[in-house]
Amino acid sequence: MTTVLLVEDDPNIVDLIRANLLVRGYDVAVATERHGALAVLEARHPDLVLLDLMIPGVEGFELCYEIRERTSAGLIVVSARRAEQDKVTALNAGADDYLTKPFGIEELMARMTATLRRTRPMQGPPSAGGRIELRPGLVVDLERQLVERGGVPVHLTPTEFALLGELARADGRLLSHASLLRAVWGRGYETETEYLRVYIRRLRAKLEEPGEPPLIVTQPRAGYRLLRDTT
Amino acid sequence: MVAAAVRAPAAVLEAEGLVVGYGPSVVLEAVSLHVRASELVAVVGDNGAGKTTLVRTLAGELKPRAGTIRPSAADVGVVWQDLALVEDLGVAENLLLGREGGVFVSPRRTHAEARAMLRDLGLSLGDLARPLRTLSGGQRRLVAIARELARQPRFLLLDEPTSSLGAAEATAVVRLVRDACGRGVGVLLVSHDLDLVTQIADRIVVLRRGRVVADVPGGSVGPDDLGELILGDHPQQSSRRQLERIVWLAREVAEGGAESGVAAITATCSAALGGCGVATVLLDAAGRGVLESAVGVDAATADAVLEELEAPTGLLRRALEFGAAHGLLEVRNVQWELWGFAIRGPSGPLGVLVIGRDPTRDRARPRLELAPLYAAQVATVVERERALLTLAHRNHVLEVLRGALEILARGADVERALEAALASFRQAIGASVLELLEGDAAGSILEQSAVPTGEWVRKVPASSLAVLRAVVPETAQRDDTEELLNAALSVVRLALERRELERVAQEAAALRRSQALQVAFVHRLSHELRTPLTAITGYASSLLANDVAWDAASQHRFLTRIVSESQRLARLVGDLLDLSAIESGTLRLRRDWAELAYVVEAAVACVPEVTVDVDVPEGVPPVFVDHDRLEQVLVNLLHNAAYHNPPGTHIRLRVRHEPGRVVVAVEDDGPAIPHGVSLAELAERGRREGGNGLGLAISLSIVEALGGSLTLVPRADGKCFEVVLPEVTESAGDVVVVAEGQ
Numbered sequence: 027m028t029t030v031l032l033v034e035d036d037p038n039i040v041d042l043i044r045a046n047l048l049v050r051g052y053d054v055a056v057a058t059e060r061h062g063a064l065a066v067l068e069a070r071h072p073d074l075v076l077l078d079l080m081i082p083g084v085e086g087f088e089l090c091y092e093i094r095e096r097t098s099a100g101l102i103v104v105s106a107r108r109a110e111q112d113k114v115t116a117l118n119a120g121a122d123d124y125l126t127k128p129f130g131i132e133e134l135m136a137r138m139t140a141t142l143r144r145t146r147p148m149q150g151p152p153s154a155g156g157r158i159e160l161r162p163g164l165v166v167d168l169e170r171q172l173v174e175r176g177g178v179p180v181h182l183t184p185t186e187f188a189l190l191g192e193l194a195r196a197d198g199r200l201l202s203h204a205s206l207l208r209a210v211w212g213r214g215y216e217t218e219t220e221y222l223r224v225y226i227r228r229l230r231a232k233l234e235e236p237g238e239p240p241l242i243v244t245q246p247r248a249g250y251r252l253l254r255d256t257t
Numbered sequence: 258m259v260a261a262a263v264r265a266p267a268a269v270l271e272a273e274g275l276v277v278g279y280g281p282s283v284v285l286e287a288v289s290l291h292v293r294a295s296e297l298v299a300v301v302g303d304n305g306a307g308k309t310t311l312v313r314t315l316a317g318e319l320k321p322r323a324g325t326i327r328p329s330a331a332d333v334g335v336v337w338q339d340l341a342l343v344e345d346l347g348v349a350e351n352l353l354l355g356r357e358g359g360v361f362v363s364p365r366r367t368h369a370e371a372r373a374m375l376r377d378l379g380l381s382l383g384d385l386a387r388p389l390r391t392l393s394g395g396q397r398r399l400v401a402i403a404r405e406l407a408r409q410p411r412f413l414l415l416d417e418p419t420s421s422l423g424a425a426e427a428t429a430v431v432r433l434v435r436d437a438c439g440r441g442v443g444v445l446l447v448s449h450d451l452d453l454v455t456q457i458a459d460r461i462v463v464l465r466r467g468r469v470v471a472d473v474p475g476g477s478v479g480p481d482d483l484g485e486l487i488l489g490d491h492p493q494q495s496s497r498r499q500l501e502r503i504v505w506l507a508r509e510v511a512e513g514g515a516e517s518g519v520a521a522i523t524a525t526c527s528a529a530l531g532g533c534g535v536a537t538v539l540l541d542a543a544g545r546g547v548l549e550s551a552v553g554v555d556a557a558t559a560d561a562v563l564e565e566l567e568a569p570t571g572l573l574r575r576a577l578e579f580g581a582a583h584g585l586l587e588v589r590n591v592q593w594e595l596w597g598f599a600i601r602g603p604s605g606p607l608g609v610l611v612i613g614r615d616p617t618r619d620r621a622r623p624r625l626e627l628a629p630l631y632a633a634q635v636a637t638v639v640e641r642e643r644a645l646l647t648l649a650h651r652n653h654v655l656e657v658l659r660g661a662l663e664i665l666a667r668g669a670d671v672e673r674a675l676e677a678a679l680a681s682f683r684q685a686i687g688a689s690v691l692e693l694l695e696g697d698a699a700g701s702i703l704e705q706s707a708v709p710t711g712e713w714v715r716k717v718p719a720s721s722l723a724v725l726r727a728v729v730p731e732t733a734q735r736d737d738t739e740e741l742l743n744a745a746l747s748v749v750r751l752a753l754e755r756r757e758l759e760r761v762a763q764e765a766a767a768l769r770r771s772q773a774l775q776v777a778f779v780h781r782l783s784h785e786l787r788t789p790l791t792a793i794t795g796y797a798s799s800l801l802a803n804d805v806a807w808d809a810a811s812q813h814r815f816l817t818r819i820v821s822e823s824q825r826l827a828r829l830v831g832d833l834l835d836l837s838a839i840e841s842g843t844l845r846l847r848r849d850w851a852e853l854a855y856v857v858e859a860a861v862a863c864v865p866e867v868t869v870d871v872d873v874p875e876g877v878p879p880v881f882v883d884h885d886r887l888e889q890v891l892v893n894l895l896h897n898a899a900y901h902n903p904p905g906t907h908i909r910l911r912v913r914h915e916p917g918r919v920v921v922a923v924e925d926d927g928p929a930i931p932h933g934v935s936l937a938e939l940a941e942r943g944r945r946e947g948g949n950g951l952g953l954a955i956s957l958s959i960v961e962a963l964g965g966s967l968t969l970v971p972r973a974d975g976k977c978f979e980v981v982l983p984e985v986t987e988s989a990g991d992v993v994v995v996a997e998g999q
Contacts, residue, residue, distance in 0.1 A: 036791075038788075038818055042792060042795040042799065045799065045811060045815075046795075046799050046805070127791040128794035129794065130798035131798040131799045
């Protein structure tokens with residue numbers, strides 16, 4: 027069963043989301059503040075977290091960081107803030123997706139499904155491809171969802187891994203923003219280019235070494251590709 | 258050495274009744290003196306007293322008209338001021354020059370001889386091969402004296418042996434001379450150096466005007482006594498006093514002493530000039546002569562002198578033009594003889610020192626040659642006083658300016674600082690009015706065609722339109738006024754600039770604050786509005802979802818929630834409209850007399866979900882309020898108490914009458930509000946707990962618009978909000994009713 031942690035303090039919205047999730051077969055845990063949220067995270071290991079940024083007693087983005095530090099579960103931020111900057115901040119803080127209020131229930135369900143598909147790939151169809159050596163010593167194992175640098179695992183979140191997998195499979199070909207967004211986040215995300223920007227930056231931070239040529243190359247206004255062999 | 262041996266030694270050099278002259282003039286008149294063996298006799302005297310003539314006569318260079326000298330010149334050695342040495346020869350050769358037998362051909366022998374000579378004299382002169390021109394003045398003097406002593410004279414005459422020598426070299430010369438005395442040589446030494454003479458001479462002979470006026474043992478007189486002896490008679494004493502006077506005056510002037518004023522100089526001048534009349538006339542700013550000080554002249558004479566001075570060809574003009582002038586002036590049958598001496602400072606003519614001789618009183622002609630000295634003293638004093646005056650004035654201006662700037666810098670409030678600065682300037686200028694005019698007032702004063710006397714108008718530089726206007730008494734010094742006004746202008750300019758800066762800064766801060774508030778408000782509002790919207794959208798879309806069939810209970814719950822959230826949304830929109838009306842000042846209050854009991858009853862009825870304990874005592878006067886708005890405030894407070902407390906919280910509404918006011922208190926026994934949190938903060942904050950932020954902000958604004966206040970009363974337990982309404986008299990209320998009705 028898929029467990030969802032709902033961090034929200036408005037009783038109506040709690041009731042609304044919980045009713046919709048329960049009726050669709052999800053297990054739901056509700057927390058109305060930070061402490062409860064972290065406790066549930068510890069005890070129930072949810073597959074997905076729905077987080078309202080306006081939680082009393084804590085800066086919403088901070089809680090977002092705290093949750094991302096503790097789990098690689100899908101993390102969707104639900105917020106009344108519509109500014110682009112808020113979205114980027116949430117993604118930087120580790121969110122996989124960002125949903126603005128008010129929202130229709132179908133949209134919430136669609137985003138949850140997309141995020142879960144990406145963040146729980148073990149339960150989905152096995153990924154094609156095997157081990158790919160991106161650079162000498164830097165190996166991505168698509169099947170086992172692992173990245174190693176010199177034999178040492180590099181920790182990537184599922185969304186980060188999904189993005190890297192798409193780029194690796196393309197084998198140095200250019201992938202457009204829209205195709206990457208559709209492949210990683212799902213249909214309907216094709217215009218969310220800031221998702222890509224944030225996640226490409228996270229991948230670079232984790233995989234590229236200072237002084238080395240870049241692993242991921244930006245093609246302005248077009249897309250991204252991997253620079254595999256520099257020799 | 259050989260030559261001296263045959264002569265009989267003479268114990269005393271004696272001169273008796275020497276008369277020496279050149280042509281018609283007699284230089285020495287019956288001079289007698291003697292020098293014993295081993296004795297050092299000094300001859301002192303003023304220039305022209307006959308000292309050098311005496312030496313030349315004793316040396317046999319001059320033949321006396323009368324008198325005798327014993328022994329003959331052969332026994333006397335002389336060292337003249339002009340040493341008669343040969344520059345290009347070495348020290349040794351010079352020592353042996355003029356010696357019987359002359360200079361040896363062999364340098365080795367010459368040097369050996371010279372060394373032996375110096376050894377006898379106990380003198381060391383270093384390398385004897387050095388040419389004489391490389392020697393210092395003192396060493397040459399030693400060479401010359403040594404050469405003379407080597408001839409073993411019985412008497413030695415020295416003409417100014419230490420003149421132009423430093424102390425160390427003079428001491429070496431004196432030692433050589435004293436050593437010679439010790440070997441029996443009688444020395445006659447002519448010197449100007451009275452200090453040296455009193456220290457070394459066994460006897461001192463004073464020559465004055467060709468006569469010996471004193472012959473005293475050394476050590477019995479000091480240099481000062483010697484000076485008196487040298488100058489001697491009356492005229493000399495008076496010139497010495499003149500010198501002392503001028504030295505004293507110069508010192509006083511230099512030190513700025515109290516006695517250094519023009520009056521003191523005038524008096525000193527009169528005394529110095531033998532008591533004749535002296536007047537100091539200084540030029541004023543307009544170039545007219547003003548009598549500064551007069552001595553020995555009566556008032557009438559002084560006036561007449563001034564008049565004469567003023568004439569175009571008068572003494573004053575001529576003296577100023579030529580430096581000095583002479584004229585005659587008859588005042589009351591006295592024919593005055595006048596001399597004028599220009600008093601000139603570095604910046605130009607300052608005045609005239611006038612010296613007058615009343616022929617009936619002053620027999621002798623005054624010593625006019627001293628007058629320019631006194632004129633110079635006057636110039637020094639006047640210049641110094643003027644410099645001091647300028648300095649004092651400048652200090653005054655600086656002081657005022659500094660004070661004003663300090664006031665400006667200190668004052669947080671520019672207006673008050675400016676006022677204080679202007680006040681200090683007004684006082685400094687002595688103005689009856691010193692004001693800053695701005696805008697139209699400044700414009701109209703600039704347009705006035707003629708500025709009234711005593712009024713000064715100056716535009717403040719770099720200001721849009723500001724004018725400084727001063728009314729100054731005519732007695733004020735124009736320069737001072739001008740300078741102080743200029744200083745005031747700079748200060749005012751600074752103040753205006755600062756005021757402008759502060760205004761801009763305040764506006765910017767206000768703008769920033771209002772922007773920040775607006776941003777915060779919009780944030781809060783967007784959440785405030787989206788929360789019910791989210792619920793409505795969510796519930797509605799849930800009901801519409803195709804993949805789920807909701808049971809009847811769920812459907813009912815969803816629909817109920819949609820309705821209540823819609824109401825919440827409607828209330829919020831209404832609040833927002835109220836708030837914007839209050840903030841934009843367009844909220845219309847319809848005030849009238851109201852019985853509080855009815856208003857409270859209506860408000861409680863709007864919150865049917867909770868029980869409110871109401872207490873309205875009898876005799877509370879009617880209040881003058883907008884009935885609906887007051888009800889809105891009370892509903893809001895009750896609503897907050899009902900919904901932001903745990904279930905079961907007890908709510909009370911109490912009305913009480915205090916002098917001049919009526920208080921409505923809404924209390925609950927729920928959780929207390931943290932200490933230090935103000936109502937304004939409470940109103941600004943907290944939107945989550947059901948939107949009481951907006952409600953409280955609106956209530957606050959309404960109560961204030963009604964002339965009352967909404968306060969949060971600190972409590973240990975629970976909360977207490979108090980609406981304080983003013984008690985209005987009926988007539989005042991009626992006036993408002995009429996005004997607001999229109």
